[in-house]
Amino acid sequence: MSTITVDGVTKRFGDTVALEDVSFEIDEGEFTIVMGVSGSGKSTLLRCLSGLLEPTEGEIYIDGEPVTGTNKNVALIFQQHNLVGQMSAYANALTGSLSRCSLVESVLQLQDEEEKYRALSALETVGLVDESQKKVRQMSGGQQQRVGIARALVQEPQVMLADEPVSSLDPGSAQEVMRYLRETTAERGLTTLTSLHQVNIARKFGHRFIGLHDGQKVFDGYRDDLTIDVIDRIYGDIDTEGMFVSDAETAGESSSPDGIEADGGRR
Known part of the structure; x- marks a missing residue:
């Protein structure tokens, strides 16, 4: 804290x-x-x-x-979500690990298993683990903002x-x-x-x-x-x-x- x-x-x-x-x-x-x-x-x-x-x-x-x-x-959740609509909720949440991996690793989802677990755990925390493979553009505004929260949690901020x-x-x-x-x-x-x-x-x-x-x-x-x-x-x-x-x-x-x-x- x-x-x-x-x-x-x-x-x-x-x-x-x-x-x-x-x-x-x-x-x-x-x-x-x-x-x-x-x-x-x-x-x-x-x-x-x-x-x-x-x-x-x-x-x-x-x-x-x-x-x-x-x-x-320090993690910042934006008003307009700032998510990639063509990517899944899981892939968007996983981008929260960017500070710990390269851009190429992030785009290709080459993060280690611990990072992938963090993304799924964060989605579970906001009640979206069952929607993890759903494209963000197919989600409601409230669901998208919860993906934004999950992405911020993956960053592991204080x-x-x-x-x-x-x-x-x-x-x-x-x-x-x-x-x-x-x-x-x-x-x-x-x-x-x-x-x-x-x-x-x-x-x-x-x-x-x-x-x-x-x-x-x-x-x-x-x-x-x-x-x-x-x-x-x-x-x-x-x-x-x-x-x-x-x-x-x-x-x-x-x-x-x-x-x-x-x-x-x-x-």
């Missing part, structure tokens, strides 16, 4: 300020959701954490080491980042993907940050929440602190009434990895 420190991070693209003086710390094994509307800076933050983008100002540390580029111990992993999915598929993401990262003790704009799904599956608005951190707390006033601060003038689920809809949802129940409902 890994700790994350974000210290005064600002990211500019020309005259546009995507992030402004953002700071926070994430403990080992914590499951954190970054909330905000599109354009609030969520994706920029995760790309800085993954090393795909370099902050204009400030520093990011993982286990006390500065992030200066991509890191094999930190898991997920950039709007359910934004293009229907509500049922979105909840299924979030359940697999939360459970699998808890089982493996991964420090996890996922960005979401849906308040109801965030409240149902989240433990800790960081709210961004116009690139600034406007909230950092836990579910009981996520009041309607805080939601309004994060989402501004957007009508969030339909973004909450009722207590009845969340009834029966298993507790989060840290033992805090998912309570749902508007407060």
Whole structure:
């Protein structure tokens, strides 16, 4: 497991300020959701954490080491899956081992048996081992995103980042993907940050929440602190009434990895 420190991070693209003086710390094994509307800076933050983008100002540390580029111990799940449709779920999951083998070995599936076992094990973890030979293009959006989670698990990271992993999915598929993401990262003790704009799904599956608005951190707390006033601060003038689920809809949802129940409902 890994700790994350974000210290005064600002990211500019020309005259546009995507992030402004953002700071926070994430403990080992914590499951954190970054909330905000599109354009609030969520994706920029995760790309800085993954090393795909370099902050204009400030520093990011993982286990006390500065992030200066991509890191094999940090996996990023993309919003649009980034899978190869003509390849099977198994072949896509197996590409998570690229940091440990050559591109040729990966394309020809010449990885050793241990790597192949990791791919099948990861697919089993996300409930897709029986679909392992199915071409990804024949799968639903929710299944494809679960393949993306499996691929990230094969990488064997210490930190898991997920950039709007359910934004293009229907509500049922979105909840299924979030359940697999939360459970699998808890089982493996991964420090996890996922960005979401849906308040109801965030409240149902989240433990800790960081709210961004116009690139600034406007909230950092836990579910009981996520009041309607805080939601309004994060989402501004957007009508969030339909973004909450009722207590009845969340009834029966298993507790989060840290033992805090998912309570749902508007407060």
